[in-house]
Amino acid sequence: MLIRRRLLAAGAAMGAATLAAPAPARADKFPAGRVTIVVPFPAGAATDITARVYAERLSQLWGQPVLIDNKGGGNGIPAAESVARAKPDGLTIFATSAMTQAVNPAIYDKLPYDPIQSFEPITRMGVSPFVLLVDAKSPLKSAAELTARLKANPGKYNFGAGSLPARVASELYKMAAGVEAVYVGYKSNPQAIPDVQSGLLTFMMIDTTNAKIAIDRSALKGLLLTDGERWPALPDLPTAAQAGLPDLQLTTWTGFYAPKGTPREVVQRINADIHAAAATPETLAKLEGLGGAPKLMSPEAFSAFGRSEKDRWGEIIRRANIRLE
Structure with a gap:
C-alpha cells in the first residue's frame, strides 16, 4: 500500500510538472497574444514605414495587437541582440535590413549576435x-x-x-x-x-x-x-549607367526574422500570413506607393539569399576599404 501511494504521488508530481512546463508554440494556435515587431531604426525610416504597413494588416489577420518597437541607434546592434535573446515563440519578430544581417558583419570584428546562427529567416520584404x-x-x-x-x-x-x-x-x-x-x-x-x-x-x-x-x-x-533599370516609382530618374557611372550598382533589402529556435511550423505560418497580407489590394497599393512591389520569399530561399548577401556586402565593403571612424 505504501509503495502504491508513493507511485501515485510521484505520478501526480510528474503530471503537475508536465502541466507547468511551457508548451511549444503551435501554428494552429498562433499567435496566442500580442506580437512585437522590433525595428532597428527610428520611426520614419524606410524599414519602419514598411513594417508598419504589414503590422496593420497582420493585426487584422491574427486578431491580436501587432506593435512596432523602434530600437534605433548603434547600427542596429542593440535591436538585433534583443531579438536574438527573445523567447522563440513567434511573438517577437525582427524587421530589419541588410545593415544588421550583411553590413555589420563586414564592419565589426565582433558582434553580440550572428546574422545566420541567431535567427530563423521568415521572408524578404523588398529590394531597393x-x-x-x-x-x-x-x-x-x-x-x-x-x-x-x-x-x-x-x-x-x-x-x-x-x-x-x-x-x-x-x-x-x-x-x-x-x-x-x-x-x-x-x-x-x-x-x-x-x-x-x-x-x-x-x-x-x-x-x-x-x-x-x-x-x-x-x-x-x-x-x-543605383540599378540597371529605371525604377517604376521614380521613372524620371536615370540609372547610374545612364548618368555616366556604370560601376555604381548597389541594392539593399529588408526582411523578417524570428529568434533562433522558433518552431518551423510557426515560421511557415508567419511567412504564409505575410504573403497573404501583401496580396490584399489595399496593402499592395500602400507598398507600391512606398517605392516598389513586395519581393517576398520562402524561408528556405530567404536563408540562402541572406548568406549570399552577407558575402556580397562583405566584398563590396572590403573593396571600398570602408571603416568605422
Missing part, C-alpha cells in the same frame, strides 16, 4: 536601389554636375548617411566618380534630409522609399539610382 540626392533648390541638375563640383573642391563638401548601407552607397559613388567629400553621420536617413536642404550636406544617398517621400514633397531632387 539607392538614390543620389541633392537639395530640390540646388542648381545642380545631374550627377555629372555634382561630380564636377566635388572634383573642383576635394574635401570641401559634406555628405550624410543615417545607416551603414547608405554610407556604403555614398562611398561607392565617391569611388566611381573619383571625388572626395566629408562624411557626417546621423541616427537615421530621414534625419539628414533637413541638412541637405540647409546646405550643410551637399548630397546623400538613400533607399527609394525615403527618397520618393522626399522627392514627392519637393524637399530633395534625385540625380540617379
Whole structure:
C-alpha cells in the first residue's frame, strides 16, 4: 500500500510538472497574444514605414495587437541582440535590413549576435536601389554636375548617411566618380534630409522609399539610382549607367526574422500570413506607393539569399576599404 501511494504521488508530481512546463508554440494556435515587431531604426525610416504597413494588416489577420518597437541607434546592434535573446515563440519578430544581417558583419570584428546562427529567416520584404540626392533648390541638375563640383573642391563638401548601407552607397559613388567629400553621420536617413536642404550636406544617398517621400514633397531632387533599370516609382530618374557611372550598382533589402529556435511550423505560418497580407489590394497599393512591389520569399530561399548577401556586402565593403571612424 505504501509503495502504491508513493507511485501515485510521484505520478501526480510528474503530471503537475508536465502541466507547468511551457508548451511549444503551435501554428494552429498562433499567435496566442500580442506580437512585437522590433525595428532597428527610428520611426520614419524606410524599414519602419514598411513594417508598419504589414503590422496593420497582420493585426487584422491574427486578431491580436501587432506593435512596432523602434530600437534605433548603434547600427542596429542593440535591436538585433534583443531579438536574438527573445523567447522563440513567434511573438517577437525582427524587421530589419541588410545593415544588421550583411553590413555589420563586414564592419565589426565582433558582434553580440550572428546574422545566420541567431535567427530563423521568415521572408524578404523588398529590394531597393539607392538614390543620389541633392537639395530640390540646388542648381545642380545631374550627377555629372555634382561630380564636377566635388572634383573642383576635394574635401570641401559634406555628405550624410543615417545607416551603414547608405554610407556604403555614398562611398561607392565617391569611388566611381573619383571625388572626395566629408562624411557626417546621423541616427537615421530621414534625419539628414533637413541638412541637405540647409546646405550643410551637399548630397546623400538613400533607399527609394525615403527618397520618393522626399522627392514627392519637393524637399530633395534625385540625380540617379543605383540599378540597371529605371525604377517604376521614380521613372524620371536615370540609372547610374545612364548618368555616366556604370560601376555604381548597389541594392539593399529588408526582411523578417524570428529568434533562433522558433518552431518551423510557426515560421511557415508567419511567412504564409505575410504573403497573404501583401496580396490584399489595399496593402499592395500602400507598398507600391512606398517605392516598389513586395519581393517576398520562402524561408528556405530567404536563408540562402541572406548568406549570399552577407558575402556580397562583405566584398563590396572590403573593396571600398570602408571603416568605422
